[in-house]
Amino acid sequence: MSDRVADRVKGLKGSGIREFFDIAQQTEGAISLGVGEPDFVTPWSIREACIFSLEKGYTSYTSNWGLLELREMISDRVYTDDSVYYDPEGEILITTGVSEAFDLAVRAIANPGDEMIIHEPSYVSYKPCTLFTGGMPVCVDTVVEDEFKLRAEKLEQKITDKTKAIILSYPNNPTGAALSIKDVEEIADVVTEHDLLVISDEVYGKLTYDGKHTCFSSLNGMKDRTILLNGFSKAYAMTGWRLGYAAGNKDIIEAMMKIHQYIMLCAPITAQMAAIEALRCGDEVERMVSEYNRRRRLMVEGLREIGLSCFEPKGAFYTFPSIENTGFKTSEEFAKRLLLEEKVVVIPGSVFGAPGEGFVRCSYAVSQYEIKEALKRMGRFLERHRVV
């Protein structure tokens, strides 16, 4: 037995950058802007509700679909916030994070050879998950001149008769881009015209700073075509709880549930009990968003002051400055040297797909103090490496 590992896994691009990440994890005294999760601890009322549920003995499996009470609350919340109604029985599935929900969504709809359009730079798991199903990822670039928005014209150019779905991911990780109503309506027109499905990952939907996020399925005619993915990680600072959900058309959600029941059975009940409390305490989200907004402004202005051009992000908690007027050829080289010389961790944009090259992702889900200190160190670094 010479090949212990299956071909489809071996075929995955080995992450050459992992070595850099390992060093980053271990560097003493480093300030990390490489974080992809809130620096807030889960609000106490949520933690307290979970502890209480354990004391009461809620430790069993739940329905494969997830607790009905939680599905009902999600249904109410989505209806209140986004004016789109999902039936808690059959149109909502509770999953182990949005990661699982995404995997289920792709597996539920993609036949081998089906093309999935992915805009880049984008979150790293869309491509591999598509490949696992035998589907074909087709990438469409988004560029800083368009504020990293997916443009309908560009999208249309990538559509073939094999296109099954578009994976939409706004507010976006890593760019912080968000779409306006007009932007999403133009995309919806393309979706209708070409009879496509949309997997819309809206996990950063509550974190916007320039107008409210538009839920894709709330657009005219889109509910039936959209698998809406969302979760509790970013909005409620619950990353480690692993809880998300998918909402959509009954047939597709039913298909996702079939897979889910065999691979996951159900999401952990402790996390589900906590999520019920999370949906009750909306104030905390507002408080976190206004704090993120202050940090966002500090970071963007600070990056510009030290000489990096930086597009103004409208959502999530990332900035995506350009490194074009530095002496570095690649974002990876920039990130490595910055860590080595000044102990600041940023993520090379190339990790998020080829169009991310030339940029680095800097998270502002860190304290104001850390933002200021990181900017000071980066300023020194750039003084040394600026191209005159």
Added chain:
Amino acid sequence: MNEKEKQKKDEILRILEENARLSDNEIAKMVDMDEGGVKAIILELENSGIIRKYKALINHDKAGIETVQAVIDVKVSPERNTGYDSIAERISRFPEVKSVRLISGEYDLSVLIQGKTMHEVAYFVAEKIAPLEGVRNTVTHFLLKTYKENGEMYEEEEKGERLAVTL
């Protein structure tokens, strides 16, 4: 003042309430204004008495500074015309008194007193507060330990280690 100015002013107050040591420049970035504008708003807030003071919140135990604090519930007979105000003001003038609040319930005023020793505090209550005209009754509660003050935890909460890199 228009709606937008009011919003900026409130946001600056929220920011200062959390951290009064930020520079005008940093605050300006956070609220998307120029530094001069922020300076002017803060000056106006100070002059109009909305911002009362900038102070540090100190954990005296940790600093090894011996202090004794007590909350005194005070029952008073309100006076004609001035109600509770004149007696509350009289109590407020003692420098030992850290805060005075009118409260609902069985007692009328809640008074926080700080002194060096238990004896000093008890003596102060007996000599200065209780004999005041209008004070009918007092109950003294010595503070044993402070867990949270003004929205801040006194013991740093243990936080799980976050990964330096997550994509």
